[in-house]
Amino acid sequence: MCLAVPARIIELKGDEAIADVIGNRIQAKTTLVPDVKLGDIVLIHAGFAITVLDEEEAKKIWQLLADLDNFSKTNKRVSG
């Protein structure tokens, strides 16, 4: 249940943000990371940004998500 995904803040108004997760736009609250800036990458859990993440770490996780996606597509093809 403690899943969290990295997302880039692309709009920020007060503590309400729109964030981009590999092309998907989600709403998120930034109340718990008050110093966050536009363009920062944050980890989002249940609609709340819980920490700011560096670009390199975020890229690793996005790549992992992309790999899982590709894997599941391959898997489906093989199993017919």
Place this chain on the structure above:
Amino acid sequence: MLERINEAYTQIARAQKTLGRTVNIMEVCGTHTVTIFRAGLRSALPEGLKLLSGPGCPVCITDQGYIDAILAFADRTDIIIATYGDMIRVPGRNGSLEQKTNRGNIKIILSAEDVLKLAKQNPDKKILFVAVGFETTAPATAVLANEALQQGIKNIAIFSNHKLVVPAMASLLTTKNHRIDAFICPGHVSVIIGCDAYLPIVEQFHKPCVVAGFEPMQIIDAISEICRQLAEDEPQLGSVYQAAVKPGGNETAKKIINDTFDISDGYWRGLGEIKKSTLKLKEKFSSLDAEKQLGVKFIPEEDLTGCCCGEVLCGLMDPPDCGLFATSCTPDSPVGPCMVSSEGACAAWFKYTRKKRQK
């Protein structure tokens, strides 16, 4: 990468030699359990290392009495039950929330903020919020409670069952027959509470605690670091998830937890009552407290007959050793919560090993 795997093998062998037996490491977090299975780590690791799945899935450790307390309100037309999707299929004594969804008053939410929206959209109804989760999720409930209070919103009732991870880890180590040598500590709980929160486990119980993220290689690195500590008999705090986890955690989130909740004793499925392990709303928020406003009453219950979720959560048993596993208890027709939650140990064993162990 191969170098890191080889290093892990070397350290596991060293630890095994020091202990003179199999090394037992508990991955506390349910998301780690799933990562370990998905990456095939269990079968790739040497026999001298055993990974135990811990009580780190909020759905799995929720006492049945809590589900039944919520279910008692499912037929009320003046109430909307707001819950994270994870809880919806957990069976209570008289069915699950899923079986009541046809009445239209059970809403799955993705964020605590959705509770605020529901309350504004339905001013004539009370929103009963099923507030479960560990320290990762508790700050969101705290923000909700503060916003509702500030905005004077009265039709929200929060039934808080937020749990604290460290007291549960300590409780496991005081259980008779426990076989835990070390912990891989949860990544996102640690984002909030920080690595330093595990210091009591290291100091009082002399068990290595290493925080890991959710990439398979990070879990390998955590195992490697833990085994090095065990081999050298030097239990320490460690982290291989420095990118997200600071020693002190997220101070803003910790403060809002402290300002909103009191720490009280609480029931955990399988572990029973654990002192100072549950977050309850402070007096200041009593106008939003479901226990005070609606009289929602939690009565601890005996677990279902034959269900071994309790033993599984304590690392005393692997799921296939339960008599119900893959026979009368499957993900389609779950008996216990560890089979319901996609992060539950039983569901992970079922999905990824897909066989019943021959005795």
